[in-house]
Amino acid sequence: MPTVTMRVNGKTVSGEVEARTLLVQFLREHLRLTGTHVGCDTSQCGACVVHVDGNSAKSCTMLAVQAIDADITTIEGLADGETLHPMQEAFRNNHGLQCGFCTPGMVMSAVDLVNKNPTASETEIREWLEGNICRCTGYHNIVKSIQEAAENVGG
Amino acid sequence: MPDGVIGTGIGAVVKRVEDFRFLTGNGNYTDDINRPGQTYAYMLRSPHAHATINSIDTAVAEAAPGVVAVFTGDDMQVGGLPCGWQIHSEDGSPMHEPPHPSLAQGKVRHVGDQVAVVIAETLEQAKTAATLINIDYGILPAVMDMKAAEAGGTLVHEEIETNKCYDWGIGDKSAVDEALASSAHITEIDIVNNRLIPNAMEPRAAVAEFNKATSEYTVYTTSQNPHVIRLLMGAFVLSVPEHKLRIIAPDVGGGFGSKIFLYAEETIITWASTKVGRPIKWTAERSESFMTDAHGRDHVTHAKLGMDENGIFTALKVETYANMGAYLSTFATSVPTYLYATLLAGVYKTPVIYANVKAIFTNTVPVDAYRGAGRPEASYLLERIVDRAAREMGIEQVDIRQRNMISADAFPYQTPVALEYDSGDYQATLASAMKLAETSGFDLRKKESQARGKKRGIGYSTYIEACGIAPSAVAGALGARAGLYESAEVRVHPTGSVTVFTGSHSHGQGHETTFAQIVSEQLGIPIENIEINHGDTGNVQFGMGTYGSRSLAVGGEALLRATNKIIDKASKIAAHCLEAAVDDIEFKEGNFTVSGTDKSMAFGEVALTAYVPHNFPHDELEPGLDETAFYDPANFTFPGGCHICEVEIDPETGVTEVKNFTAVDDIGRVINPMIVEGQVHGGVAQGIGQALLEGCSYDSDGQLLTGSYMDYTMPRADNVPNFKVGTQSTLCTHNTLGVKGVGEVGAIGSPPAVINAIVDALSDMGVTDISMPATPSKVWQSIQSAKASS
Ligand code: FES
Numbered sequence: 001m002p003t004v005t006m007r008v009n010g011k012t013v014s015g016e017v018e019a020r021t022l023l024v025q026f027l028r029e030h031l032r033l034t035g036t037h038v039g040c041d042t043s044q045c046g047a048c049v050v051h052v053d054g055n056s057a058k059s060c061t062m063l064a065v066q067a068i069d070a071d072i073t074t075i076e077g078l079a080d081g082e083t084l085h086p087m088q089e090a091f092r093n094n095h096g097l098q099c100g101f102c103t104p105g106m107v108m109s110a111v112d113l114v115n116k117n118p119t120a121s122e123t124e125i126r127e128w129l130e131g132n133i134c135r136c137t138g139y140h141n142i143v144k145s146i147q148e149a150a151e152n153v154g155g
Numbered sequence: 156m157p158d159g160v161i162g163t164g165i166g167a168v169v170k171r172v173e174d175f176r177f178l179t180g181n182g183n184y185t186d187d188i189n190r191p192g193q194t195y196a197y198m199l200r201s202p203h204a205h206a207t208i209n210s211i212d213t214a215v216a217e218a219a220p221g222v223v224a225v226f227t228g229d230d231m232q233v234g235g236l237p238c239g240w241q242i243h244s245e246d247g248s249p250m251h252e253p254p255h256p257s258l259a260q261g262k263v264r265h266v267g268d269q270v271a272v273v274i275a276e277t278l279e280q281a282k283t284a285a286t287l288i289n290i291d292y293g294i295l296p297a298v299m300d301m302k303a304a305e306a307g308g309t310l311v312h313e314e315i316e317t318n319k320c321y322d323w324g325i326g327d328k329s330a331v332d333e334a335l336a337s338s339a340h341i342t343e344i345d346i347v348n349n350r351l352i353p354n355a356m357e358p359r360a361a362v363a364e365f366n367k368a369t370s371e372y373t374v375y376t377t378s379q380n381p382h383v384i385r386l387l388m389g390a391f392v393l394s395v396p397e398h399k400l401r402i403i404a405p406d407v408g409g410g411f412g413s414k415i416f417l418y419a420e421e422t423i424i425t426w427a428s429t430k431v432g433r434p435i436k437w438t439a440e441r442s443e444s445f446m447t448d449a450h451g452r453d454h455v456t457h458a459k460l461g462m463d464e465n466g467i468f469t470a471l472k473v474e475t476y477a478n479m480g481a482y483l484s485t486f487a488t489s490v491p492t493y494l495y496a497t498l499l500a501g502v503y504k505t506p507v508i509y510a511n512v513k514a515i516f517t518n519t520v521p522v523d524a525y526r527g528a529g530r531p532e533a534s535y536l537l538e539r540i541v542d543r544a545a546r547e548m549g550i551e552q553v554d555i556r557q558r559n560m561i562s563a564d565a566f567p568y569q570t571p572v573a574l575e576y577d578s579g580d581y582q583a584t585l586a587s588a589m590k591l592a593e594t595s596g597f598d599l600r601k602k603e604s605q606a607r608g609k610k611r612g613i614g615y616s617t618y619i620e621a622c623g624i625a626p627s628a629v630a631g632a633l634g635a636r637a638g639l640y641e642s643a644e645v646r647v648h649p650t651g652s653v654t655v656f657t658g659s660h661s662h663g664q665g666h667e668t669t670f671a672q673i674v675s676e677q678l679g680i681p682i683e684n685i686e687i688n689h690g691d692t693g694n695v696q697f698g699m700g701t702y703g704s705r706s707l708a709v710g711g712e713a714l715l716r717a718t719n720k721i722i723d724k725a726s727k728i729a730a731h732c733l734e735a736a737v738d739d740i741e742f743k744e745g746n747f748t749v750s751g752t753d754k755s756m757a758f759g760e761v762a763l764t765a766y767v768p769h770n771f772p773h774d775e776l777e778p779g780l781d782e783t784a785f786y787d788p789a790n791f792t793f794p795g796g797c798h799i800c801e802v803e804i805d806p807e808t809g810v811t812e813v814k815n816f817t818a819v820d821d822i823g824r825v826i827n828p829m830i831v832e833g834q835v836h837g838g839v840a841q842g843i844g845q846a847l848l849e850g851c852s853y854d855s856d857g858q859l860l861t862g863s864y865m866d867y868t869m870p871r872a873d874n875v876p877n878f879k880v881g882t883q884s885t886l887c888t889h890n891t892l893g894v895k896g897v898g899e900v901g902a903i904g905s906p907p908a909v910i911n912a913i914v915d916a917l918s919d920m921g922v923t924d925i926s927m928p929a930t931p932s933k934v935w936q937s938i939q940s941a942k943a944s945s
Pocket residue numbers: 037038039040041042043044045046047048049058059060061
């Protein structure tokens with residue numbers, strides 16, 4: 001079985017996995033980082049989004065061995081202790097989550113959007129979220145959260 | 156009663172208590188739970204819609220690497236999954252209730268039916284071994300079309316000798332026929348309420364373990380109502396008494412009805428956990444969710460609405476075929492009867508109504524409650540036929556509604572279909588929605604769309620629903636096999652902090668915040684000092700759970716009553732300590748004061764006295780401060796409102812865009828406006844999903860064509876607009892809080908508004924009907940056929 005080593009939330013981790021192990025399985029089952037969720041089997045819901053070398057990626061659509069030596073950030077690595085990341089804070093402030101299941105992927109995806117396009121319009125935000133499904137919120141408050149976070153980050 | 160004291164009481168926008176854990180990845184969902192020595196279950200499912208099982212050979216699979224056990228229906232001889240509501244047909248006969256085994260017994264009845272379970276050291280090993288099971292199926296024709304199934308032919312369940320579960324009716328049929336015969340005009344409509352797949356984002360999952368030392372089962376499961384699961388699984392399927400069966404529904408990632416029911420998989424692994432002597436985990440893959448979570452809606456209806464020459468409704472006659480799927484799911488039978496036909500008066504004064512409902516078995520996934528459950532089907536039917544009636548009579552949409560609405564001074568209002576509405580002001584919600592939607596500017600917006608080659612339309616829906624289910628006595632008389640009350644325990648700790656145990660379950664609704672607001676308001680203590688505990692039958696005294704928008708109206712009221720008991724007892728303790736008569740004690744802002752004096756005791760001091768009872772009225776009271784209330788409501792609650800949708804259609808492509816969506820709902824008193832808006836947003840998005848995007852589809856062999864997110868269209872962020880949401884409340888008259896419920900209003904009110912808007916946009920081209928989901932190809936086709944026939 002191959003051994004994989006990567007940095008996850010700033011810490012170097014390694015483990016022995018079957019070659020077919022997905023990154024999300026490695027995170028959830030080997031590292032017990034269960035904040036990253038699995039909501040589908042066709043790479044569409046986005047509940048599994050993490051950052052791989054600074055870019056959002058669906059961890060259900062990547063093998064753990066593809067992430068060897070990569071720098072991974074999961075939802076658990078976003079806040080600074082008790083201080084939430086501005087995106088997390090904005091979701092809380094704008095009721096951008098209900099059941100919380102899509103939330104980790106939504107937040108990770110949104111952070112990447114704002115990093116790349118701090119002045120994203122409402123249309124751009126909605127289009128960016130194509131790959132993240134939420135059944136609870138109707139997206140209204142998610143969009144509002146992202147807009148607020150973008151403003152706060154932008155200054 | 157807005158809170159002026161500490162800002163966390165009733166009516167305050169309080170940010171959610173639960174969000175921190177969800178936002179930091181610290182939620183605790185069922186699949187996040189792992190038990191020492193855990194094994195993994197994989198369900199082998201039927202690839203056929205309808206087939207006999209001639210033989211199953213599991214020998215090779217059992218010998219495969221990592222396999223712990225393989226079980227089939229022959230091994231699992233236990234009770235069937237029960238149905239919780241008995242319906243009687245019009246002729247008085249009880250409904251047909253064929254067995255619903257967890258593992259197939261000699262026959263499979265829908266694609267996805269469980270045939271065997273493989274339990275192995277890893278999930279991959281279980282899956283691999285499942286491919287080694289050899290099954291000889293005898294394929295039978297699939298029963299798919301409800302009307303053909305009613306006529307006979309192939310039977311889903313031979314033992315009941317029919318495909319009809321029941322043939323039920325409500326209302327005065329002959330009075331309706333008479334009134335229709337003398338009506339000036341009759342509007343008719345054929346309606347299909349499209350079958351939906353709920354798709355909570357968290358797939359169903361369960362972890363079951365059996366403790367040999369205590370003979371106790373512990374089952375973690377994705378449920379909206381753990382006590383109901385305990386009762387059904389323990390008493391009906393596995394014969395395990397309640398005190399030996401603990402059901403825990405931890406954080407649950409959305410339900411929308413689909414997680415009410417007792418499912419085969421959780422019973423299979425609970426049963427198997429004693430056989431293998433180790434914990435077992437099962438988690439659905441999304442494709443399993445598609446083919447095993449109970450589906451929603453699926454009605455085929457013909458209706459006639461009679462009117463006099465002024466468009467005043469004289470009678471309504473409805474005939475509905477309701478698909479039950481292959482087996483009766485837990486509450487399936489109540490959905491197209493008492494949750495549907497009793498709502499057919501809507502907000503209108505229609506004097507006589509008759510509805511007939513035929514429930515039919517087919518070789519499809521069982522159909523049961525999905526957000527709204529019966530009430531969206533009723534509102535869709537009514538609001539579509541009213542829309543059509545207006546067009547046929549040449550009356551404005553708003554006008555025909557206003558002419559027929561029950562007036563604000565007519566409450567309590569007895570409908571001809573069993574319900575008595577307690578309060579409402581439908582004209583007011585309509586007026587307020589029109590203002591918020593700026594309907595006066597619609598003509599201008601339509602012109603502007605026209606200039607860009609687009610067709611713009613506006614659609615209305617003035618709907619009502621019955622929720623807060625329900626008075627147990629009424630439900631029982633109608634066939635419910637359960638009580639429908641709720642319970643709450645308020646445990647005050649010695650230093651004055653409080654733990655609440657509620658039988659309601661939160662899976663997105665935010666009870667940890669709103670229920671704490673009720674306690675904060677009542678006891679005058681800050682929200683940080685209150686913990687809301689739910690979801691564990693090992694902690695919570697009892698509960699009927701969360702569905703039918705009942706948590707606040709039933710569970711919240713139970714909580715309020717428990718806090719009143721706390722205040723009563725605490726007042727007596729304070730009176731004793733302050734040497735005053737209890738009638739002279741006033742409780743305000745967290746302090747017990749002897750009226751007219753400055754003698755007072757803080758809530759925390761009273762709590763401490765209750766647990767350190769050195770100076771205590773022992774002859775009158777027991778120590779401690781811990782009270783429980785069970786609340787059984789006197790009636791349903793009746794939220795209602797008005798939804799207005801504006802769409803813009805590109806006639807070249809048939810693409811429909813929702814430009815504006817406005818919802819003004821009467822949900823009674825609002826505990827947390829932020830959460831209320833969120834509930835409406837989510838419900839409306841699901842309603843827009845039903846109207847434009849979502850539709851479960853089977854082929855004639857019973858193969859599920861929409862079995863993944865590749866082919867079942869979920870609403871995405873760019874399919875919906877920002878919503879305009881308002882409330883216009885009258886208070887519920889029979890609960891102290893005055894609350895009605897908000898969970899389902901969005902999904903109930905919105906679909907007809909969207910479809911009516913599309914019909915409006917295309918009416919000048921001759922389009923009079925469009926079915927859900929109104930996909931671009933369907934819209935384009937109806938434009939083409941309207942053109943061709945004009
Ligand atoms: S789990 Fe659905 S996209 Fe990864």
